[in-house]
Amino acid sequence: MGATATLSDAGLVAEPGQETSCSVTVRNAGQVVDQFTIDVVGDASGWATAEPATINLMPGETGTVTVRFAPPRSSDVPAGVIPFGVRVFSSEDPAGSVVEEGTVELGAFTEVTAELVPSKVEGASKADFEVAVDNRGNRPVGVELSALDPEDELDFTLERDRAELAPGTAAFVRMRAKPRKRFLRGQPIRHRFQVFVLAEGSEPLKTEGTMVQRQLLPKWLLPALAALLVLLLALVTLWFTVLRPAVKSAAREAAQEQNQQIVKAAQDAGAGADQAQKKAEQAKQNSEQAMKAVGLTPPADNGGTAPPDASGGVPSRAANPANGTPTDFRVAADANIDSNVNRFAEFPYTMPDPGKTLVITDLILQNPRGDTGTLRLLRDSGGTKSVLLEVGLSNFRDLDHHWLQAWRFQPGEKIVLAVSCQNPGDRGHCTPSVSFSGRVE
CATH class of the missing domain: 2.60.40.10 (Immunoglobulins)
Known part of the structure; x- marks a missing residue:
């Protein structure tokens, strides 16, 4: 040993x-x-x-x-x-x-810090901030958040008012500030406010922020309108002083030339008619003399008119048929949270009239809650699915697409909205949607 x-x-x-x-x-x-x-x-x-x-x-x-x-x-x-x-x-x-x-x-100790990111935001109708809370202690701690405007001129919306933090972790809570009164024109107004973070076992924390409220009308709008008005006045002056007289003179000359051509054509036509009438009378006299020479009596003049010749008409061309029936619809998703980024929940849309072709020219992607994950648009052709569009949910809130080459879905094919939801556990389901516009042929 x-x-x-x-x-x-x-x-x-x-x-x-x-x-x-x-x-x-x-x-x-x-x-x-x-x-x-x-x-x-x-x-x-x-x-x-x-x-x-x-x-x-x-x-x-x-x-x-x-x-x-x-x-x-x-x-x-x-x-x-x-x-x-x-x-x-x-x-x-x-x-x-x-x-x-x-x-x-x-033993345990509590140390919590808080920060408002960014500390100042400019906006006409709203300002978005993020409250970052760090737990630098060695035990789990729960925190409560609240916002206060000393002047009572702002309304606040917190994504959540409570968070649980493990040691060495941080929580990020989104917050939106909205002014209660707005103005079209004027100087910016600064609204100062405080965000309070109350942690268990420690003194309340306070962090300050500022919203700079701007006018609703963009600053460039009035100068642009003034420049447009000056341009319109210049165009009107140019029209009445230069272009309109020139157009009238050119039109007058063209009309006079056309009138001269018409008068000449009418004179030529009258001369031809006189010559033809003389030839017809001479032929009639020659015919009567020939009939008298053989002992026949010339027929009396018949004032009646010969029946008009029948002529075939050109069939009128029918109006072009309408190029399909306009349609629009919306497909919404309600996808459960899934840790597997390659697994998608599918929400198909089936044509009310499966015997017709669906043509999609415009669509709007909407993610109002700022969900996290992936959105796909699929073409389902008899069970065979192909990806038409794929986009990350965190990359947009509202996104428009307008196609130069429209999507065509033949009879029997379906549009499928597929969502893979990676929200944090406290955020809940992913609820994006897609609005489609087009026509049915």
């Missing part, structure tokens, strides 16, 4: 940031002079030391080593009972090494 070890105190109590110690008595139980190495093993090894770390003992001789524990004031070392072992290693008889076990009961 190489060594024996005895702890002076197997149950120690320590506070974070302070030091405590105990002694271990080492006895050389072997038959030769031996060197023993003493160290601490277990969860407390990172902040425990043995002094001295090695001792030399004659056979049957004993020695005392002091073991010091200095737990840091950090969230990395949780409060509670932490087991440890003091190992005595024999150089001459490694098999005779021993480990003496004990525990350190580490």
Whole structure:
């Protein structure tokens, strides 16, 4: 047997940031002079030391080593009972090494910090902030959040008013501030407010923020309208002073030239008609003389008119049929939280009239609650599905798409909205939606 070890105190109590110690008595139980190495093993090894770390003992001789524990004031070392072992290693008889076990009961401390990110936001009708709360203590802590406007000019909406924080973790709570009164024009107004964070076992924390309220009308709108009015006045002046007289003169000249052409054509037509009438009368006289020469009586003039010749009509072209029936519809999702990012909940849309073709030209993606995950639009053709569009939910709140080349769904095909929801547990289901516009042919 190489060594024996005895702890002076197997149950120690320590506070974070302070030091405590105990002694271990080492006895050389072997038959030769031996060197023993003493160290601490277990969860407390990172902040425990043995002094001295090695001792030399004659056979049957004993020695005392002091073991010091200095737990840091950090969230990395949780409060509670932490087991440890003091190992005595024999150089001459490694098999005779021993480990003496004990525990350190580490006290708890609370340290919570809070910050408003960003501290100042500008907006005409709203301002979005995020409250960052860090638990730098060594025990779990619950916090409550509230906002206060000393001037009572803002309304606040917190994503949640309570959070549970494990040691060394942080919570981020979204907050929206809205002014109760708005204005179209004027100088910006600064609204200062405070956010209070109340943690269990500590003093309330306060962090301050500012919303800079701007006018509703954009600053560039009035200069743009003035520039547009000046341009319109310039165009009107140009029209009445230059373009309109030129257009009238050109139109007058064109009309006079056209009238001259019409008069000439009418004169030519009248001359031709006179010549044709003379030729017809001469032919009639020649015919009557020929009939009289052979003893026939010429027929009397018939004032009646010959029946009009029948002529075929050109069939009128029918109006083009309407290019489909306009339609619009919405597909909404309610997807459970799923840790598997490759698993999607599907929400299909089936045509009311399965015998017609659906043509999609516009769609609007909506994610009003700011869910986290992935959204896909699929084409289901007889059970064979293909991805038409894929987008991350955290990348948008409202997103418009207008297609130059429309999507066409043949009879029997379906539109499928697929969602993979990765919301935090306290956020609940993912509820994005898609609004479609197009026509049915």
